[in-house]
Structure formats: structure tokens, C-alpha cells
Amino acid sequence: MSQAERAGQDGSFLGPVDLTGLDSLFSSGEKELALQVRRFVDEVIRPDIADWYDEAVFPAEIIPELGRLGVLGMHLEGYGCPGRTAVEYGLAAQELEAGDSGLRTFVSVQGSLAMSAIHRHGSEEQKNEWLPRMAKGEAIGCFGLTEPTAGSDPASMLTYARQGAHGDWILNGSKRWIGLANLADVAIIWAQTAEHGGGRGIRGFVVPTDTPGFTATPIRQKLSMRASVQCEITLDEVRLPASAILPSDSAIGLKGPFACLNEARYGIIWGVMGAARDSFNAVLDYSATRTQFGTPLGGFQLTQAKLADMAVAINKGYLLAHQIGRTKDADPTKLTPAMISTGKLDNCRVAIGIARDSRQMLGGNGITLEHSPLRHANNLESVRTYEGTDEVHQLTIGRTLTGLSAFTTG
Template identity: 55%
Template sequence: MSAAAPATLPAFDPRDPLSLDGLLDDEERLIRDTVRQYVREKFLPHVAGYFENGSLPETTGPELGQLGLLGMHLEGYGCAGASATAYGLTCLELEAGDSGLRSYCSVQGSLAMFAIYRWGSEEQKQRWLPGMAAGTTIGCFGLTEPDAGSNPAGMRTRAKKVGDKWVLNGTKMWITNGSLADVAIVWARTEEGKVNGFLVEKGMPGFTAPVMHGKLSLRASVTSELVLDGVEVPEANRLTEATSLRAPLSCLNEARYGIVWGAAGAARACYEAALDYAKTRVQFDKPIAGYQLTQAKLVEMAVKVGQSTMLAMHLGRLKDAGTLRTEQVSFGKYHNVHAALEVAHSARSVLGANGITLEYPVLRHANNLESVYTYEGTHEMHTLILGQAITGLAAFT
């Protein structure tokens, strides 16, 4: 027997057309609202300047740390121990502000901190994680190289054991927070062919992290090169449990999960900007929201945002249950980033010429999403991951 319908249905919310808010518990809603308030009150009023200047303020780390957002899905060592869904909601709200802000949190927590948490020794965890959770110690993650992006097995960075130390030589590229980092998680291949992770500390002789300039995307984020020229790293700084590519790839999967949610946030920000603009922009004596072509664009955007958020939430519940597969994370990144790009481009057309200015968030998000489309696994790589899962046949080469 079906349950009785409520006396009155809740009003349709154009900003939450699928009523997904009702699927959250009180703690998840509180975390979501806290992050949303921070983004809207502390970050958004200044983000245009951050994007134009190509940087984030030094206070970003401590502010995120005070909110308990850095490594929030990890247990102990000053970390909040929040659910995967709560972490996802955090990524959504941060990227609704800017992809650079979500990347800061994601690189710190899902890459650098997770690498130590999952693959490091107890001594390494005690030394690094509390400060990183507080945002007073910044980390970065060095896997990508000039000639090894989609194929990390082709890395050329080498680690040679000399006495009780390791000597590292090589170059890493496109490293978020590299120039800011107090510690870099650097992945290198040993003489035995194993892939090890090393904690390379700021100031170690031979280690430099020059800022990469000329970006047209992810400008509210510091991107760097890591140069290792005979850097001597003590054995105590080697991630003791990491001996193969499985280690860095597990970190990437954590970060990709956050991107699934973050892309939905960027899409929502673009959709809301277009909706607000269309209801107030008057042409031919009425708001442009009253024209069929504009409504068609808004409907398409609303559907994509709803689908992306619902998909992210489903993956979050799977992750909390311990049943989320890497192929399903690829499914989420494949769909949500592509959908977010489409929403951003459509929203830009609704705003007309105003859509290209920093007064509105749309083209800033569109530019950022061009980076999100290719980092943490390109769209093509996730296509092949899903293709192999569906057919049972690998087609990477």
C-alpha cells in the first residue's frame, strides 16, 4: 500500500529542481551551509581580483583549516573524519566559488595528505598531518612530468639509493601549490624499477619550484614546476608502504572523486548566474527569460546541473558504503565535467557580452573547466577506462 501524499507539495525550487537537499542529513546540510557561507561572504567578493592577478591569498590555507576542510575525510591527526558525501558537498561549494579554491583543498587533502595517510609511516603522519589539517603546512603532489601525463608509467624522475639517503633527479609539471608547499610528495622510479613516494621538503638543496606563468585557466591558483637536481632525501622521508604505481593512482582516485562534485558546483554557479541575469535583463520590453530560446537554454542547464548533482550524491553514498569502484569515479568525472562545460558555454550565451567579463562568474568557470577537463585524467582517458570496464578489452594503446 502506497504512503499517503502530503496535504501540500513543497514549492518547486528552480535552484534545486530535483529536491536533492532533502536527501541530506542534518550534519551534511550543516557542513554544506557552512562552506557555502564562507565562499559567498569571504571568497566571492574578491575572486575576480584573484583570477586577474593569478594568485590566492596566503590566508586561504589557515581559513580552510579553521573550517576543518583540509583532509576532512581522513581520521585522526587533526582531521575531521567526515563522510565522503560531506567532503563531496564541500568540494561542490568550493568550486561553485572557483575551481582554484577547490583544487587547493583537493590537492592538500586528497593528494598530499592522503598519500601520507595511506602510504606513509606513523612517524610521517604524526609529523606532517596535523599542520596540514590546520592549513599552516602546505603540501603538493608531484606525479605529472613534461613527457608523462596520461601515462605515469613513463616517468623519468629517478631515485637512487646512496648510503642511507635517496638522490632524486627529474622534473614535475603542472603542480598545484608547488611554489607554496612546505613539503612535496614526489614520485620517482628506483633502480629496481619500483615507484616510490618521497617527502621532499622546502629548502632541500637542489630542489626548486618555479611558478608557471601565462595560464588562461585556473588563474586563482598557483601552478608550478618541480625541479629536482641531485636532491638528497633521507630514508625517513620515503613513503614506506608505496612501492608501485598503485600508490599514486589511489591518490588520484581520491582527487577525482572530489572533482565529480566540484564540477557540479561550477555548473550550478553558471546556471544560477544565467537564471538571475535572464530574469532581470530586459529586451524588447520584457525580461529575456520570457523568450522561448532563453528558456530552452535554462531548462537544459537546470537538467544538467540536477543530473550531475544527483550522480555525485549517488557516488558519495557508494563511497560511504565502501563499494565505490574506480570505474564509477571515471563515470562521474566523464559526465560531470563535460556537462559543466556545456552549462558554462550556454550560460555565457545568455549573458551576451556581459558573459565575458569578470563581473560575472561564467567565463571564469568556463576557462577553469577547460583545465578540469584534462587534469586528474583527461576526458579521453576516462573514456578508455569506461570502455575497458564495459567491454573487457583494453584500448589504451
């Protein structure tokens, strides 16, 4: 039975994990959108995800289908974008990640990072050139911030953009762990524009990936996010017109990329709950059919205790995501970095714990791709790391609590 069919049978669109009436928090339209995305995942993703993961293949052929589904740049208004609410985007994210974190990551990189950067910081020409095609999945974007030596500390990036005599820009440097870069038609590249910028001279550039000097090389032999693609980018005298810079004052310094990162982090808060819910459903089904010592696993006290703890944790995670999503929809100015960090930190920790516990409850069978929890657990190692490690989010929350920054020791 598919999860969509199961949800209808159990009453709540979230299925048997809904112990606290989460269903009542969402409108009929919000639930129908979630179920529409779930049907797509059930029909298009689940039949092949084990093979894609095993063979380390990202199914690029589904990109136009995601465009037709309306999940690319889902939260953005105008320029051919769907213009959905934050909560609707969150519900879509958790359904996509119930299929695989790599699928939700694609949607996040495309919409929350690359498209958001152009939508928030770009010129009208940049918006009209790229956003309508990206919303349809006809053009793919990537977001180049992280570097081989600058992960949690982007202010120390070494990629440098110098301005030529005629106002053009020349970029040199490298980026690492950049999703979609080898598939992308356009890259948003962040670079220092002052020799001693210290973060204040960082600017964003819209870089067509067919520009001479731009090279994207996929990172191989990954143990996580195998049905996804991450790359190293090399920028060797990449020459761009003056119009390539993101012109908005909001894009000056690290506030430009950080605004986009917060959009991506918001999607993660919801997304990982989909992976947790899928892991829970997998082991709940297994516990009903797997018999040991003459008794279904679900009849043992230890199994029930673990299932109860998982379900309670998932309910709390959805309540946290819902609170943050409703706040974002009501007044985005009240969505603080501490709120985003709270959701990303705790929901990632909860989700990876549930996926690991679910794998354990599946016994030896749990290490095969016949079951989803270990695949989810491996993927969540990446999700927990990118868009801010646990430590980054702990220090963001700590700064809010104490009024003191502990990001540097100097």
C-alpha cells in the same frame, strides 16, 4: 542576495535548480555543513575573486581560514584531521568550486593528494610530523606525479631515485603542472627506483621543499585557473634520508599515486557541479532583470529552453555524485575505477557546457569578470584535463565494459 539567503528562500539548500527533490537526499547536518562552507565562500571569496583571477593571484592568506573551516584533509581520520564522510566532503567541494575552481583545487591538492598520500602510505613518523599541521593549514603540501613528457602515461616518468651507500636517496628529474609547489612545505614526489621499472619500480618520497636541489617555478601566462598556482619542479641531486620513502606496500608502483588520484577525482565529481550551479544561478538572475524588445530575457522561449536543459543536467550530475558518494561511505571497496571515471568524465563535460552556454546567454556582458560563467568555463578547461583527460576516463570505462585494455597500441 547571497546564494545562502537564496537557498533559504527557495526551500532547497541547492536553490531554484533543484527540480527533483535533491534536498531530501541529504541530512540536516550535511546541509548545514554545506551552507557553512557557502557562507565562507560568500563572505571571503566572492568579494575578491574577480580581482584575484584578473591579477593571477592565489590568496594564500585564506589558507589558515580553510583549516579552521575544517575542509583540509576533510575525509581523513585521526592525526588532527576532521574525519568527515565522503558525502560531506563532496558537498563542501561543490560549495568551494561555486566560488572558484582554484579554491577547490587547493583543498584537493592539500587533502586528497598530499595528505592522502601520507595518511594512506606513510609511516607513523611521517603522519605525525605532517598531518596535524596540514589539517590546520599551518603546512602546505603538493603532489609531484606529472612530468613535462609524462602526463597521461605516468609509467614513463623520467624522474629517478637512486639509493646511496648509506641507504639515503638521491632524486633527479622534473615535474610539471604541480599545484601549490612554490608555496609548499612538503612535496610528495613519485620517482622510478629501478632503471627499467616500467611502473613497478615507482615509489613515493616525502620531500621537505627546503631540501637543497628542490626548485619550484610558477607557470605564468595561464588562461585558466588564474586564481591558483601551478609550477614546474626541478629536482637536482635532492638528497633524502632513508626514512623519506613512503614505506607501505600499497605505495609500490602506480597503485600508490592512483589511489590518491581517485580521491581527488571523487572531489571533482562534486566540485564541478558547484561551478555549474553557480553559472546557472548567474544567468537565471540575469534573465529576470535584463530586458530586450520590452521583455525580460526569461520570458523568451529560447531562454527557458536553455535554462530547462541546464537544470535537468545539473540535477542528473548531483544524482550521480550522490550515488557515488553514498557508495564510498557504505563500502569503499565497491567504489570501482569505472564509477569514478563515469562521474569525473560526465560531470566535467556537463559543467563546462553549462558554463559556456551561460556565458552565451549573458551576451557581451558575459565576457567580463562581473559575471562568473566564463571564469568557470576557463577554469573547467583545466579541471576537465587534470586527474585524467576525457580520453583516459573513456578508456577506463571501455576496459571495464570489454575486458580489454586499449591504453597501449602494442
